[in-house]
Amino acid sequence: MDNYKQLGFKVMNNTMIINSDDIDKEGCFQKEEPIPFDFNNLFNSQNMFEEIHNYNSMAILGDCIEVLKQIKSNSVHLIFVDPPYNIGKDFGNNIDKWDTVEEYISWCKEWIDECVRILKDDGTIYLMTSTQHMPYLDVYISEKYNVLCRIVWIYDSSGVQSKKIFGSLYEPILMFNKSSKSKYTFNYEDILVEAKTGAKRKLIDYRKNPPQPYNTQKVPGNVWEFNRVRFRMEEYENHPTQKPEALLERIIKASSNEGDIVLDPFSGSFTTSAVATKLGRNAIGIDMNDEFFEMGIRRTGIATEYKGKALVKEKVRKTNAKSKYIREDK
Numbered sequence: 001m002d003n004y005k006q007l008g009f010k011v012m013n014n015t016m017i018i019n020s021d022d023i024d025k026e027g028c029f030q031k032e033e034p035i036p037f038d039f040n041n042l043f044n045s046q047n048m049f050e051e052i053h054n055y056n057s058m059a060i061l062g063d064c065i066e067v068l069k070q071i072k073s074n075s076v077h078l079i080f081v082d083p084p085y086n087i088g089k090d091f092g093n094n095i096d097k098w099d100t101v102e103e104y105i106s107w108c109k110e111w112i113d114e115c116v117r118i119l120k121d122d123g124t125i126y127l128m129t130s131t132q133h134m135p136y137l138d139v140y141i142s143e144k145y146n147v148l149c150r151i152v153w154i155y156d157s158s159g160v161q162s163k164k165i166f167g168s169l170y171e172p173i174l175m176f177n178k179s180s181k182s183k184y185t186f187n188y189e190d191i192l193v194e195a196k197t198g199a200k201r202k203l204i205d206y207r208k209n210p211p212q213p214y215n216t217q218k219v220p221g222n223v224w225e226f227n228r229v230r231f232r233m234e235e236y237e238n239h240p241t242q243k244p245e246a247l248l249e250r251i252i253k254a255s256s257n258e259g260d261i262v263l264d265p266f267s268g269s270f271t272t273s274a275v276a277t278k279l280g281r282n283a284i285g286i287d288m289n290d291e292f293f294e295m296g297i298r299r300t301g302i303a304t305e306y307k308g309k310a311l312v313k314e315k316v317r318k319t320n321a322k323s324k325y326i327r328e329d330k
């Protein structure tokens, strides 16, 4: 009984929802209390950053390079990295623009090496950046580590369309691990998608002996189509480059297991942590902007107020989100 605690009833539309697993032998409503993850044990030190955590999510306010340096080596299962793309987005207190491409790439190399150091030997990293900068990082990572897959996230745009060049409607994602000898998690059965060809037309595959109907599901390829996050969507947050939950869901389901640690050094609106915790993983999210840090505290359910301030979701349209290279919808 040590791990059990009495909770209140959940009442929705005058209906009381009680899961039979939550009733104990005496007929009382009981709920298993989650075992808190020991986040502090992941760190060698905790200087120069602010943090708050609950049983499965830690939000950190600070420069991710300083934070990553203090995390123990070989300790995290999955890292999703969505850094500033060096295209001039406005992140409030930090500007997404470096003087030269060389300076941007050398800054990226610093946190890439730290991410690999803290990654478990069988862990995986997914890295995003702009189309024009990915080739530099791909070369660096291919030579030093092990590229598993080159993915493109494609989306449609109903907004402003370029009349001078072909519009930019994809973003590259590099999936890599420590070395070609490293084992890694790939839960392909958890990410199956509908097979649209033969199965849809109820065809029989006569190449098989005996002939069989075509599979109705398949493992996705490396071209991923997910809508970008729009104002009317439930998941929308006031962040200029928020990534869709569906994208993170595929990554987290494929490359981690329940109870694993998922880390995002550039969390923004904390999409990674929000999805990871929903999927039973433990999440660490870092951002250097205090508004995004507070967004993360709220979005991942760590607290509803911080330092006396109520954390409430207020939706504002991303009118200032345009950059020189990538156009956002109006």
Ligand SMILES: C[S@@+](CC[C@H](N)C(=O)[O-])C[C@H]1O[C@@H](n2cnc3c(N)ncnc32)[C@H](O)[C@@H]1O
Pocket: 062, 063, 064, 065, 082, 083, 084, 085, 091, 094, 239, 241, 242, 243, 244, 265, 266, 267, 268, 269, 270, 271, 272, 286, 287, 288, 289, 292
């Ligand atoms: C591309 S956005 C991430 C968006 C995020 N994936 C989401 O779904 O909302 C990059 C984020 O990195 C943050 N950032 C920039 N430099 C940073 C640094 N050195 N350390 C931590 N966060 C940083 C910015 O404040 C911004 O929110």
